[in-house]
Every structure is written in structure tokens, then in C-alpha cells.
Amino acid sequence: MSDPEKDMREWWRSEIIEMEPGIIRYRGYAIEDLIGNISFSQMIWLLLRGELPDKAEAELLDIALMSAVDHGPQAPSIAIARMAATCGVGLNNAMASALNVLGDVHGGAGEQAVELYCKIAENDDFERSAETAVTAEIDRYLENSGPYLPGFGHRFHPVDPRAPRLLEMVDRAARQGIVSGRFAAIGRQIEVELEQRKGKRIPMNIDGATAVIYAELGFPAALARGLFCLSRSVGILAHAWEQIQQGGRNKGPLPRQYLWHYDGPASRSVPTDD
Amino acid sequence: MSDPEKDMREWWRSEIIEMEPGIIRYRGYAIEDLIGNISFSQMIWLLLRGELPDKAEAELLDIALMSAVDHGPQAPSIAIARMAATCGVGLNNAMASALNVLGDVHGGAGEQAVELYCKIAENDDFERSAETAVTAEIDRYLENSGPYLPGFGHRFHPVDPRAPRLLEMVDRAARQGIVSGRFAAIGRQIEVELEQRKGKRIPMNIDGATAVIYAELGFPAALARGLFCLSRSVGILAHAWEQIQQGGRNKGPLPRQYLWHYDGPASRSVPTDD
Amino acid sequence: MSDPEKDMREWWRSEIIEMEPGIIRYRGYAIEDLIGNISFSQMIWLLLRGELPDKAEAELLDIALMSAVDHGPQAPSIAIARMAATCGVGLNNAMASALNVLGDVHGGAGEQAVELYCKIAENDDFERSAETAVTAEIDRYLENSGPYLPGFGHRFHPVDPRAPRLLEMVDRAARQGIVSGRFAAIGRQIEVELEQRKGKRIPMNIDGATAVIYAELGFPAALARGLFCLSRSVGILAHAWEQIQQGGRNKGPLPRQYLWHYDGPASRSVPTDD
């Protein structure tokens, strides 16, 4: 028999949050006990994963989050945030228009890199020879998903200054037994393999390096994109805010006096019916 | 006593649409009767206003909608649509990021102009002297809401080519008894008054002219923004689509090799704790 | 040699719109000549396709656009528009949050149906036997893309009342020589084939029927989604506006007193470090 109240209460289900009047618990922990005892990064982990990380794990997550906040106004997301801020919308709206474009191309490389690393780690040959597994999965990737490996190479930076430093952080955590170091090794082996194939270094970039951290910490690939969104939202907010302080109304992409190049039909008359 | 089923059914209420299995009615009209008998513009009117317009009214609405579809890639909304289209998101997402910035500054002038026209029409002096009412409300506007009248003047077009043609359409409709022509007269009187005040013509622009149409047709001011959003969505879609066909990945606002001007602190060392 | 002005002017290119001070041309046509001479639907076609349709083609496009405007507050897009309207954002923002979710699942069926129809029409067997081509492509689709054919069947309507009426419109246009009628025939043959396979009718729905129109009119599949976005934006706007008039603040999905079902960990203590 139909029970409307039950239908209604069960339409939305969550393991994240429980509420009663005066009570808020996240994953079973009362909010007043969490406040002051766990960090923002630990909270992010708790909400996404269901259990509290220990402090060292959360510190590594914190490092990944702080390292990818911004890449300047030439990035479409940042330019969008700044343009939106001059159009008479709220900060939340400017942030949303920008965050929205962190799609497969602009925000997906971390997710794709975690997927690639995980396939390598799960390859039958991996335990015996990481090199063999890397070679096999790169072959497979290049055949199925196009010419560029996600997380390697950068069109602006010959060496992305964030990547080696992030790998240092992973190495330190591995020495301390916080993570296995397996994905850092995979990432480095990809660099070696790419250099052999291309005859020049195609070094790991920020997406490849944060993907190493997310993989080491056990995040599923899809959350690498989510975490990047949280991280990049900081730069998006900062640039929207800076633009608001600079002022401007309806700021376009280029200085106003330089119009786009029109390459359509020449001026013509609207045909009449007769 | 609590009745969960009633609570649930009444949580969302609508006068727009009624559904049963196999039946869809908009404002009481069965969809299969509407299809083929009313136009897209009539449907827009029906959903927003509750009753069907006659064909002549709908044609005037159609004219306002078709006239404001695009103003090129220097407009933030269009640039955002094009950039978004290179970031690996869907067409709907590219459209949403762009539509989202049609805020008070980029999309609000039509709404503000309808408000201004309506205040003039409701001014006590209006019936006796439109000039007096226009003067009084312009004074009030300039005192309370800043230096520019919404709907007049354009930073690019000395004369916005859309405005005089749209007023012609309103005049024709007024002659045919479809609208009163009162708001066209108000708009023209504002132009006269502005020219006297500034010593040069500040002609009506697209927002001022579509606002005349929306006011003549009895749309509330807030819907002038909504209708502009529907109209501009067409250009947003066309540019997103053109950009997809042109290709590109993570297209920024300026040619790649021209970075922004940095005017923050010079290179410095991160302070250490001790 | 580098030419910054050229770099800048060519960074954005468009065949859609040309502007000079006082001049706006869409696809070569001056806007003041278009206003009053072409309809909103003709303008949509012109911007998306590059050339003006004749009136009969535009009328068929108009019919597709007017038929898909709304499916009520149980649709996620409409619910989102209404909730957003109670959160203190602009109409444009409420529309954007809603439009944004017309993704592969909520807004993609029309696009997928056009793709399917076009594959059938391009199948080698099609000219000889439409039945054979339909069978082959349905086999292929079900094998590669999951259990449901886009555009057929409806979880609420046993027969979607929009589909047969839209097919009537296509038939009429085919009799008048405006379209070929080929895609209507394909759609109907899919219905026949599905009934044979499933032992019951799985009738064409709104997405399948508008896809017939878009395919008949020669729109690429991707634009079927874009056109659906334009169409559904009308209902999104109407519901956001109705909600604003109803009032409410932070309206959630369910009546306030019915919380979600929590099925996570029971109340527990935050672990301490020692």
C-alpha cells in the first residue's frame, strides 16, 4: 500500500548529514565536536569519503588543493569570472559561470590522469614490471583517446614549477609511510617513457601531479575533477573580486576598439516574397 | 491533522501546466490543439501571461524577440559562450554560463527602461502634459539611480540602427489599434528632453526600443529581462556553435602570447616561521 | 613578424555578425531590413544556419520550438528554476541554473534521436529497404548505447500527445514539398520495429518527434539540443516568474517538515589524537 509520508522521506537519502532541531551531524560526528578539532581539508575528506583521514593524509590533500588555485586571466574560467563580475551579477553567479566551464578539456585532465594511473596500477604486468605496464597502457591510451597524455606537457611552461615540488611532497609522505609512493613512481615512469618516445622531455604538469596525490590518497578519478573545482574556485573568487574593485561595465575579452574579424557574407538585401 | 499526500501535492503549485498520463494542457489548452495553431511567440505569451494574445500582438512580441539576438563577440555573454564551447562542456552548459551574466548591467537595461516608462505613464501630470511627467521622472531617476538613463545612448553606435526601425513597427501597430502608442511617445519625449539637457542627441537604443514594445504590450518590467534572455540565447547558441565548428581548446580572451599586465608585489621570499 | 593588431583582430572570428558604428548585419543582412520582414524563427535559422529559410521551413521550425516549452515542476530543470527564484538571484540566473542541467540525460534525447535517424538514412540498405536499415541501426544502437532508444517511450505518458500531432505537421509539410518526409517515415518504422521486438507499442515521444522535424529541416544533431534549450527556456522562464509571484524564500524540494532519510553512521565521537 502506498505510504505518502514514507515515499516523501525516502525520496532523498543521504549518508552525509543527519539533522534534527538543534542537531547537525556529518557522517555521525556532531558539528560542534568537529569545529576546532578538524581542519577544512579534513572536513572535505570526511564529506567525500565518509571517514576522517588522519592529519598527515589531510595535509597531503591540503597541498593538492592549495597548489591549483589559479592560472591567471588567460584561462577561460578566470576570464569568465572577471567578465561576469562587470555584468551586474552576484559574486556567487560570477563564480558559477566560471566553475561551469571546468569541463573535460579545461578541468578534466586530473580525472583522466588518475584513471590512467589506476589502469597502469591494475595492469597484470604491474607487479612484475612497472615499465611494461606503463608502456602497455600508454599504447592503449594513445590508440583510444587521442594524441596527448593527460597530465603531461604544458603549452606555456617548459617545466611546470608546481609538479616537481608536489612530487617532493609525495616522496616525503611516502618516506613517512603515509602513502605508498606507487603512483608517484608510475607518473615518473610515464615521463621516462614519453621522453623515449618523443625524443624530448614532456614533463608532468599540475594536473598530472595533483592526480598522483589524489591517486595516492585513494580518491576515485571522478573526484579529482571535483577537488580541482574546489581548488580553482579560490582563484575564480579572487579574480572576480579583484575585477569588482577595478570596476568596469560589460568588460569584453579584448580592448573595446578592436572588433572581431568578420568573414561571413558581404552586405546583401533581404529577399522579398514576390 | 497532517496529511502527507496533501502536503506533498501542494508543495508545488502551478497555473501554467496540467498533466495526466497522455494529457498536457498549458493554461487549459491541450497541447495537441495548440500545435499548428499558435506560433512560438504566442506560446511564449501564453505561458508568461496566462492568456493567448491575438496574432497582431504576438507579431509585435516576435519583432522584439528577433531584434535583440546578438551583439557580437565583444559582448561578455557572447565571449563567454565561445570560450565555454572550447572547454569540453555541453552546448547547454556553454549557453548557461553566458545567459547567467545577463545581469543588471548586461541584461537589465530593458527592465529598467520599462520601469521608467511606466513611472512616467503613472505620473500625476502625464495625462495633462507628457513633457512635464517626463521631466519629473528623469529628474527623479538621475537623482536616485545614477547618471545614465537606461535605454538611451550607446557606447558604440552613434545611432542604434535597431531603435528607429522598432519604433516604426510600434507606430504601425498603433495605427492599427493593436497598441496605444503611449510608450513610444514617452520614449520619444525622453529623447527630446535628453537632447535639451545634454545639448546633443542621446538616441534610444535597442533596450529602450524593445522596452517600448514590452510596455505597449503590457509586460511587467521584470519580464523585459526574461524576454531579453530568451532573445539573446539565440545569439549565444549561434556563437557557441560557430566556435565548436572552428575548434580550439581552452580558448582564452586574448591571443595566447599576450599575457595580462601584472601590477602586484615584486618577487619575494615566503617568510619562515622562525 | 608579429603584428599585435592583426593578432588581436583575428583572435575572434565570426561569420554571424558584422558591426561598424551605426551598422549591424547578421549574415550580411542589415538588421533594420530584417526587422519586420522575418520572424523570430527565421532569425534563429539565419543565425544558426547562415541563410534565410523560406517561410514554410521556418514555420515547421517554429512548431518544433513551441511544442517542447514545458513539462512541469517534476522536471529537474523546472524545479531548479523555481527553487532558484526563491534564493535571491536574478531571473537570468534562475534560468541559467535550470538550462545548465539540460545535459545528455535531461536534454540530449533529441540530439541522440537525430543521430540515430541520420545513421539509418545513411545506411547502405536504406534506399532499397528502410526496414532493413532500421533493423540494422537499432541493433547497433542497442548493442553500443544501452537499452533505450532515444525519442521513444515515456515514463509518464502512455502516448505522448505531442508526437502524433507533430508528425501530422511533418506529413502536411511533406505533401507541400517543404520537406522530404523521409525522417518521419524512419521514425514510424522504428515504432513498428520496436513493437515487434517488445510485443507492445513504445510510441514516439516529444524528443523523437521534434528530432524528426530537425532532421527533415537539415539541422545537425548537436543543434537539436541547442534548439531544445531555446524551447525549454520558455517554460523555465515562465515557472521562475510564477514562483517569484508566489513568493517564498529558500524553497526546498519537499515540504519543510519532511527531512531526507539519513542512512549513514550512527552518532559517534570525534577521535582525539592521543
Added chain:
Amino acid sequence: MSDPEKDMREWWRSEIIEMEPGIIRYRGYAIEDLIGNISFSQMIWLLLRGELPDKAEAELLDIALMSAVDHGPQAPSIAIARMAATCGVGLNNAMASALNVLGDVHGGAGEQAVELYCKIAENDDFERSAETAVTAEIDRYLENSGPYLPGFGHRFHPVDPRAPRLLEMVDRAARQGIVSGRFAAIGRQIEVELEQRKGKRIPMNIDGATAVIYAELGFPAALARGLFCLSRSVGILAHAWEQIQQGGRNKGPLPRQYLWHYDGPASRSVPTDD
């Protein structure tokens, strides 16, 4: 004379980030020096404020950020994220549609509370008598901005469990000389005043308490909304992700079988032209 390269380079200006090939500096600090030496919260502060906070300040910011991450699926933002996640869009898109609705009503109370606190602190009477300043500014607020004080009272929680705990954290920081404690005192005095006026406690809520922290740390009011957006994005992401794992397609607000209440015109015929 016109200098296109200069025009281009100066069109976008930023004090936040400087880049050269291989070099990324935020506010003058090289990214590789920041990684591992400052936390995510310190980075947020650096990007928004221009200078590094000391660790104690950043910890207080961290506490505010971690405390407001989620309020469950009855909040429109969270419901939107979950619905969007079933519509075939990316995680970034689901997050954007949700973040977008953190407008004046759903996301603005913190900003409004910071403004109120700052007006009280700047009131001429404040140094002599905080009580007098609080009374005066509450009078002014209630007269100009409607019946509810932002940051006080909650429609669900008799006492918001986050607020007293957050004030404890501020008190501790004040005792340590990290902040002045002035805004905590203002917030508490507002509670006293409200109780006297209403005859019952209207306790501070999460927005009022995080506003105390943001005001104590010297953030401008507008950034209180920005920081809330960063914080709530965590819950938005967690719920979108949970919904993805639960599955579902086009999940509406209510169980499918309960339609909305239609209260528009009864079924009627479409009028014909003659």
C-alpha cells in the same frame, strides 16, 4: 598614438598572479616556495587579501570555512546539485548550477551580517556604549531592510549548534591576541537586544557566527559571501557525488507519482480565427 600591443597587455590587469614560462608567482611568492609551506586556508587568504596571514589567523579562517559546508538536501543548493547530477552533466556543471543560487537570500546573510556588525562598530556611540550603537543600528536596519536581522534566528534549529561553538573559537583567539573580540561582543549584544525586543531568544545562527569571524579577521562584507560559496561548495560536491553513486535519471523534487497542484484555467478550446 595607438599601441595595439600595449592596449592588449593592459586590457587585463592583476595583482594576484604573475607568470613567465616556468614561473608562477602569487602575490610575489613563487608557487614552489608556497607549496608545502602554507595551507589551503592561507592560500585563500593570500589570494583574496594580498598578504599572507599568520598561522593563527588562517586557522580561524579555516574554522569558518569548515563549519558551513552543508545543511542537507532540503536546502535548494544541495537539492539542485543532486538533481543536476542525474541529468547527464559533469560534476563541475552540477556544482555550478547549485553554487549559482547562493544569492541574497540563500547565501547573502553572512555578507549582510558583516555589514551590520561593521556599521555598529563604526557608529559614533560605539566606543562609549556598544549597547547604544547596537540599538541604533538595529533600529535603522529594521526600518530600512525588513523584519529579520541577518545572522540571527533559524527556522529549523531552536539553537544553531554551530554558533556557540564558533564563538568559543573566537573567544579563544581573542584571549590569544589574534583578534580583538569586538565583533563577537557586538554579535552577543545583538542577541541581548533581540531578546529584550521580542521577549524570547533569537539566537545567532551559522551566518551570524561566521560573519563574526570574517569581521574579526578584517574581510570586507562582500567576501563573506565569497567565502561561504567556497565552503558550501564542499557540501554541494559531496551531495552531487553521493547522488551519482545512488544513480537515477532526471530525478525530480518529489516522488514521481505525486504531481504538482494545478490551479490554472480548466480545460478549454483553442480559439479559432473566424
